[in-house]
Every structure is written in structure tokens, then in C-alpha cells.
Amino acid sequence: MTTPYADRLDARTRELGNPCLVGLDPHFELLPEEFAVARDPEAPRAERARAVESFLLQIVELAAGRVPAVKPQSAFFERLGADGAIAWERVVAAARAAGLLVIGDVKRSDIASTARAYGQAYLEDAGDACCDAITVNPYLGADSIEPLLEVCERTGGGLYVLVRTSNPGSAMFQHHGEPPLVHVVAREVARWGSELRGESGLSSVGAVVGATHSDQIAKLRTLMPHTPFLIPGYGAQGAGAEETRAGFLGEGRGALVNSSRGILYAWRKPENEGKHWKDASLAAIESMVEEFRALFAKTS
Amino acid sequence: MTTPYADRLDARTRELGNPCLVGLDPHFELLPEEFAVARDPEAPRAERARAVESFLLQIVELAAGRVPAVKPQSAFFERLGADGAIAWERVVAAARAAGLLVIGDVKRSDIASTARAYGQAYLEDAGDACCDAITVNPYLGADSIEPLLEVCERTGGGLYVLVRTSNPGSAMFQHHGEPPLVHVVAREVARWGSELRGESGLSSVGAVVGATHSDQIAKLRTLMPHTPFLIPGYGAQGAGAEETRAGFLGEGRGALVNSSRGILYAWRKPENEGKHWKDASLAAIESMVEEFRALFAKTS
Numbered sequence: 395m396t397t398p399y400a401d402r403l404d405a406r407t408r409e410l411g412n413p414c415l416v417g418l419d420p421h422f423e424l425l426p427e428e429f430a431v432a433r434d435p436e437a438p439r440a441e442r443a444r445a446v447e448s449f450l451l452q453i454v455e456l457a458a459g460r461v462p463a464v465k466p467q468s469a470f471f472e473r474l475g476a477d478g479a480i481a482w483e484r485v486v487a488a489a490r491a492a493g494l495l496v497i498g499d500v501k502r503s504d505i506a507s508t509a510r511a512y513g514q515a516y517l518e519d520a521g522d523a524c525c526d527a528i529t530v531n532p533y534l535g536a537d538s539i540e541p542l543l544e545v546c547e548r549t550g551g552g553l554y555v556l557v558r559t560s561n562p563g564s565a566m567f568q569h570h571g572e573p574p575l576v577h578v579v580a581r582e583v584a585r586w587g588s589e590l591r592g593e594s595g596l597s598s599v600g601a602v603v604g605a606t607h608s609d610q611i612a613k614l615r616t617l618m619p620h621t622p623f624l625i626p627g628y629g630a631q632g633a634g635a636e637e638t639r640a641g642f643l644g645e646g647r648g649a650l651v652n653s654s655r656g657i658l659y660a661w662r663k664p665e666n667e668g669k670h671w672k673d674a675s676l677a678a679i680e681s682m683v684e685e686f687r688a689l690f691a692k693t694s
Numbered sequence: 695m696t697t698p699y700a701d702r703l704d705a706r707t708r709e710l711g712n713p714c715l716v717g718l719d720p721h722f723e724l725l726p727e728e729f730a731v732a733r734d735p736e737a738p739r740a741e742r743a744r745a746v747e748s749f750l751l752q753i754v755e756l757a758a759g760r761v762p763a764v765k766p767q768s769a770f771f772e773r774l775g776a777d778g779a780i781a782w783e784r785v786v787a788a789a790r791a792a793g794l795l796v797i798g799d800v801k802r803s804d805i806a807s808t809a810r811a812y813g814q815a816y817l818e819d820a821g822d823a824c825c826d827a828i829t830v831n832p833y834l835g836a837d838s839i840e841p842l843l844e845v846c847e848r849t850g851g852g853l854y855v856l857v858r859t860s861n862p863g864s865a866m867f868q869h870h871g872e873p874p875l876v877h878v879v880a881r882e883v884a885r886w887g888s889e890l891r892g893e894s895g896l897s898s899v900g901a902v903v904g905a906t907h908s909d910q911i912a913k914l915r916t917l918m919p920h921t922p923f924l925i926p927g928y929g930a931q932g933a934g935a936e937e938t939r940a941g942f943l944g945e946g947r948g949a950l951v952n953s954s955r956g957i958l959y960a961w962r963k964p965e966n967e968g969k970h971w972k973d974a975s976l977a978a979i980e981s982m983v984e985e986f987r988a989l990f991a992k993t994s
Contacts, residue, residue: 421807435819469804469811473819476779483775503801503831504769505861507721511769519735519773531803533833533856537863556833561805563837570878571871578870 399527399552400592403622404647406462406495412683413646414461415497415624417654418453418485420446420470424659426671443477446470450485453658456676458492460683463526463650465497465624483523490522497554497624497650498525505538513545527552529602529624532579539586543599546590552598552622555583557614560604560627576610580617587621596622596648603641605633605651612640623649628682629656635685646690653682699827699852700892703922704947706762706795712983713946714761715797715924717954718753718785720746720770724959726971743777746770750785753958756976758792760983763826763950765797765924783823790822797854797924797950798825805838813845827852829902829924832879839886843899846890852898852922855883857914860904860927876910880917887921896922896948903941905933905951912940923949928982929956935985946990953982 397405407413422433425445431437432445450466457464466485471478489496502512516528530542532555542553558568558576568576580601587597597620603611605627615623623641627633628651641649660678661671669677697705707713722733725745731737732745750766757764766785771778789796802812816828830842832855842853858868858876868876880901887897897920903911905927915923923941927933928951941949960978961971969977 419808421811467804467808469802469808469815472815473811475783475820475823476776479776479779501803501831502769503803503833503856504767505859508719508767508769511721511773515769515772520775523775531801531831531833533803533831533867534859534861535863535866535868537861538859556803559805559834559838561834561837563835566835566882567833567875567879568835570875575867575870575875579867582866 396550398550398590398592399598400596400622401594402526403495404594404596407647410462412461412686413650414682414686415650415652416453416457416461416464416657416679417652418450418464418466419654419658420450422470425449426661439474439477443474443481447481447484451488452672453675454485454489454492454494456672456679458494460679463495463497464489465499465652468498468500483520486525487522495526498528501529501531501556503531503534503538505534506541509538510541510545513542517545517549517551527554527600529554529556531556536582543586543590546598552600554600554602554624557583557601558603558607558610560606560631564604577617580614583621584618591620596620600624602626605638606631608633608637608640615640624652625649626652629653635689639689646686651686696850698850698890698892699898700896700922701894702826703795704894704896707947710762712761712986713950714982714986715950715952716753716757716761716764716957716979717952718750718764718766719954719958720750722770725749726961739774739777743774743781747781747784751788752972753975754785754789754792754794756972756979758794760979763795763797764789765799765952768798768800783820786825787822795826798828801829801831801856803831803834803838805834806841809838810841810845813842817845817849817851827854827900829854829856831856836882843886843890846898852900854900854902854924857883857901858903858907858910860906860931864904877917880914883921884918891920896920900924902926905938906931908933908937908940915940924952925949926952929953935989939989946986951986
């Protein structure tokens with residue numbers, strides 16, 4: 395029996411002593427010059443996909459042993475069709491082989507056996523390229539999540555349900571009604587997760603809660619006391635480490651904080667002019683790790 | 695300049711004289727015996743994917759010239775990784791070459807440039823294997839849809855936004871609040887679509903509205919007067935043609951009604967015992983077409 399995602403997550407976060415999650419978002423147009431073929435629509439897709447893969451494998455190397463997890467973003471891979479799917483699997487497999495947890499950022503949603511098929515695709519069928527967890531969208535309701543819970547129970551995989559996303563327009567629907575929809579979703583997430591609690595006390599059913607709404611994180615933490623949070627919005631999207639604090643349980647446990655652009659494209663920042671992209675990315679990972687270590691050193 | 699999706703949809707629906715949409719959902723375990731390798735987890739994925747492809751190409755042949763559109767369901771293809779992605783592209787390309795509109799049922803959702811990447815992946819980058827339209831999930835709000843509208847404007851592609859899904863649990867979040875969230879989403883869908891109206895008067899921004907909530911379709915039609923509906927829930931999910939009527943504009947225009955299992959797996963019905971699967975599927979398509987022709991003959 396595989397150790398449940400909740401416990402693997404908790405162990406890995408404790409071992410590394412930080413909650414940093416490196417988002418693998420290969421925006422073609424932002425890649426360093428040596429991978430420029432990725433953005434050439436005239437180049438064969440196989441070549442473009444190899445460039446994406448090569449860039450991300452190097453990021454995975456930088457992340458391994460420093461942070462607990464990475465989060466590849468499916469959309470960019472899907473732009474390259476089957477070649478992108480090959481690159482996706484190679485990046486996922488390499489990250490897992492390097493001891494990183496992999497959260498597949500796929501934000502899938504569907505009903506019944508189709509929802510189950512999405513869970514199987516990313517948590518069960520892909521061999522060495524299975525993700526540890528995936529992101530999912532709750533709009534369709536409980537019966538769209540339940541088939542995924544079964545897949546998690548069988549495989550030891552995890553879910554992160556979108557609760558409050560980090561984008562400026564997220565309140566439009568997520569804050570509709572009284573109580574706001576996010577609170578209703580949050581209560582359901584806690585309920586769905588109650589059957590999937592690990593020995594760590596955490597559940598394998600997590601929640602995406604944006605750091606850009608830091609005033610609301612504490613309330614969502616109360617509604618979901620055993621739920622691992624995935625917190626986007628740090629760094630390039632504007633929030634600092636302090637704004638994520640209420641998302642954590644004690645000692646920096648129970649949450650991962652994502653940074654994508656701030657790490658992958660650190661070389662583009664004015665202060666990194668002249669630096670090799672890889673040095674800039676490594677420095678960005680180390681500085682994020684330090685920032686969170688300091689945050690929890692202050693707390694304890 | 696490509697004709698906008700709205701107008702291609704309207705033309706094709708008028709030409710064929712019916713609103714039937716064949717859902718291409720290759721549930722491995724339901725496929726006819728000759729494609730059984732698809733459900734063998736020990737078989738190479740390439741072989742499994744070829745079986746899925748071969749089955750669906752034959753369904754596409756049956757559908758071509760009889761119904762306006764098909765709707766491949768991505769989840770099952772994704773279970774087969776890169777091989778599934780190849781099969782997806784071949785099925786989409788074959789359907790388009792046969793004159794069918796293709797609605798990629800991907801239910802994607804993300805923000806900003808990532809949302810755009812999903813639009814590009816399915817509406818712009820895939821050459822002959824581009825879909826005519828895709829399904830998307832609105833939970834993240836307007837700024838998750840706007841980048842997709844730009845892709846539609848540039849490519850002539852279309853969207854179907856999930857408004858009220860056909861599953862029994864869909865009310866949980868979709869009917870939260872007063873007015874219920876679906877009404878808020880519906881108004882936004884109408885607004886998003888207002889910039890993408892074609893000469894037909896329809897918009898290229900559609901809505902998914904389940905036939906299993908037939909009491910609500912009329913209200914949603916009022917809130918979205920120019921929005922093409924994609925109506926799931928007919929057939930295997932329990933609704934009849936009559937229950938979809940309020941989703942249409944005059945003369946059977948403005949909506950597509952989906953049937954997946956009822957057509958693909960018609961041979962499994964007791965009354966079709968002994969029939970070849972292909973004969974059963976063809977009869978199911980013809981009977982659905984007739985049912986809707988009769989519905990609109992009565993109306994006019």
C-alpha cells in the first residue's frame with residue numbers, strides 16, 4: 395500500500411524545512427534564448443517540445459533536494475500535442491525520480507466515469523510519470539469529485555480543489571451569495587477530505603487558496619483545519635511570505651507556496667542583468683527558501 | 695478571415711435539419727469486443743490508442759452528413775498519454791474533414807496567459823486537428839474567460855461555458871445564493887458573447903445547460919438570448935427531446951443536443967441484442983435525428 399499523499403507531503407516538507415513549490419510553467423515566449431525554438435511556430439513540434447523539456451529538466455535539477463515539490467502546468471504542454479504529452483511525462487518522471495513531489499496543475503473537471511478517467515490519467519495510468527496530486531475544479535459539485543476520491547484512495551494520490559484562486563477576478567463567482575460560495579466549497583472540501591486523513595493528521599484532499607486574498611486565508615483555514623493548502627500568488631503575482639502565514643498549520647506545515655515566474659524567469663529581472671538564467675533561478679529558489687525559513691523561525 | 699463559429703454552427707444545423715451532437719466518449723470498458731485491447735492495461739498504449747481511434751473513426755463516418763457536430767471527450771484520450779493525444783488529433787481531423795463541427799470537450803479552466811494557452815492549444819495551434827469550439831469551466835471568473843475570447847476572435851473558434859451541468863449534484867454550487875449562481879454565470883456568458891455575435895445573430899460563446907433540469911432551461915434561455923446551448927443529459931442520462939425544447943430558438947436553431955452512450959454503445963441495449971454494433975449505432979443516430987425533426991415539425 396502506497397503512503398497517502400498527505401503523509402508523503404508532510405514528511406517531505408519537514409525534511410526540507412520549507413514549503414516552497416516551484417511552478418513549472420513553460421511560457422514559450424519567456425524561455426531563455428537557448429530554448430527559443432520552443433516559440434517558433436514553424437519549427438517541428440517535437441523540437442519545440444524537446445526545448446521545453448530540456449529547460450524544465452534543468453529547473454527540476456535546481457529544485458531537487460531544496461524544495462519539497464514542483465507543479466508542472468499542463469496548458470503549455472498541451473499546445474504541443476502528443477510531443478508536449480511526451481515532454482510532460484518525462485518532466486514528471488524526472489522530478490519524481492529526483493525525490494520531488496509532483497502536483498500536476500491540470501484543473502480538470504467532469505462528472506461520473508469521466509471525472510474518474512481524469513484521475514486515472516494522472517494518478518494511476520501513467521507509470522513512472524504519475525503525479526502525486528492534481529488540481530481540480532469543483533464547479534460541477536460533489537458528484538464530480540467523489541470519483542476522484544476513489545482514485546486517490548486506491549493510489550495514494552492527492553487532490554487540490556480550487557477554492558479561492560489568486561486572479562483579480564476570482565471574487566465574481568467565488569464570492570457570490572451569503573455565505574460566499576468559497577465557504578460552501580471549503581466546507582465540502584473538508585468533508586471530502588475527512589475519509590482521506592493520513593497518519594500526519596493531514597488529508598490528501600487539499601485546497602487552492604490564493605495569497606492575494608490574505609485577509610481571507612485565516613477564515614478558510616478554520617473551515618478546512620486538516621486540508622493541505624496550495625497557495626499561489628506569491629512573488630510575481632504580488633503577495634509576500636507574510637501574507638501566506640495564516641494558511642499554515644504550526645511549524646510551517648500544511649501548506650505549499652507556489653512561485654513560477656519568479657523562479658523560472660528570474661534572469662529577466664533588472665537586478666539579474668548579465669547573470670546566466672540558471673544562476674538567477676537557483677538564487678531565486680534559495681532566496682524563497684530562506685524567506686520562508688525566516689518566517690517560521692520568527693514564529694517558533 | 696474564418697467564418698465565426700456561431701455562423702458555421704447555424705449554417706450546419708440548418709443544412710442538416712437537426713441539432714444532434716454525437717459525443718465521442720471512448721469508455722474503454724464499454725467498447726465493442728473487437729476493440730477490447732483498449733481496456734487491457736498490459737497492452738502497449740500505442741495499440742490501445744489505435745483501437746480507440748479505429749472505433750471513433752467509424753462512428754465519425756456514421757455521423758458525417760447526418761448530424762452537424764461531434765464532441766470528443768478528452769479524459770479518455772488523456773489516459774493513454776502521448777498515444778492518446780495522437781488519437782485525439784486524428785479523430786478531430788477526420789471529423790472536420792468529413793464536414794462535422796468538432797466541439798472539444800476539455801472543460802479547461804485557468805487564468806491569464808495560461809487560459810490563453812489552453813485556447814491556443816485547441817483552437818489555434820493544432821492545424822487540421824483544431825477544434826471548432828471547446829468547453830470551458832467558469833469558476834475562476836471573467837478574467838479566466840477573457841483571454842479565451844481573444845483567441846476566439848482571432849481564430850473564429852467558439853466556447854461553451856459550463857453553466858448548469860447535467861449531473862444530479864450540479865445544484866450544490868451552481869444553485870448557491872440568491873439569485874442562484876447559474877443566473878449570474880448566465881448573465882456573464884451573455885455579456886462575454888456580445889462581442890462575438892455573428893451574422894446569424896448567434897454568438898460564438900455558448901453555454902452548457904443540462905436537459906436534466908428542463909424546468910430551468912427556459913429561464914436560462916431568457917438570460918442568454920443569443921447564446922448557442924449545448925444540452926447534455928438526453929438519452930442515457932434520462933431526458934427526452936421534449937425536455938430540451940425550451941433551449942432552442944425558433945426552428946430548431948441555437949442549440950445542440952448531445953448523446954454519447956445512447957449512440958456509441960447502442961448495441962449494449964437489450965433491444966439491440968444480436969445486432970452488429972455499427973448497425974445499432976447508425977440506427978440510434980437516425981432515430982435521434984428523426985425524434986428532433988418530429989419535434990420541430992410539430993412546432994412550426
